Amino acid sequence: MEKSLGRSLVCLGLILIIYTIYLCIINCLSLDKVFQVLAIVLAFEFFVYKLLTGWLISNLNVKIEPQRIWSAGQTDHLAIKLILTKGAIDSLWLKKIYLKVSEVISDDPSQNKCIKEFEPLNYEKRSLDKDLWKGNVIAKYTISLGEEVCFSAYLPVSNGKVIAIEVLVLGTRLFYGIESFSSKDKSIQWRASAIVLPVKVENADPK
16 A cells, blocks of 8 residues: 555656646746746655655654662562653654563563553653642653653562563654644654563572
């Protein structure tokens, strides 16, 4: 279907160019005028092409940096650092960040055992009237062009288990939805994942 749509768009572009030349000829325009009109048509087609191929997509780099440290007992310390780096196109209004931590049971991801689904610390913009940290959420956090932000989370996990970390970032921007041609997609989404292997037991008694 995507190839058919691409061919149709190419055909429409060629038809528009040919029709433009035809209109110029029947209206007896000079050669200079014809080139000017064609330049406008080609510029319009180029803009439409860039629009359809993701020109206005808000590029965002999502990087997971997990740190797992052995501790005495049945659990390890797992710290998750999530780094979001905004690209050079448009600013981003951050809506939600979801984290999912699971134990890897087999090579089939659907069989993973979910340990916890939660959100990282302090990524929402809040009112400062009453409390610096627990005020009401008043707006979406904005990530500007080229800006890098870091959010973190902590979770104890069973030692000796392979851990999978999944991240879902939801955001939006001004005029989002015009190029998506869909009223259902209310948020732009980015996903990332990381596998954390078990750590070697420290200071274990030799056998």
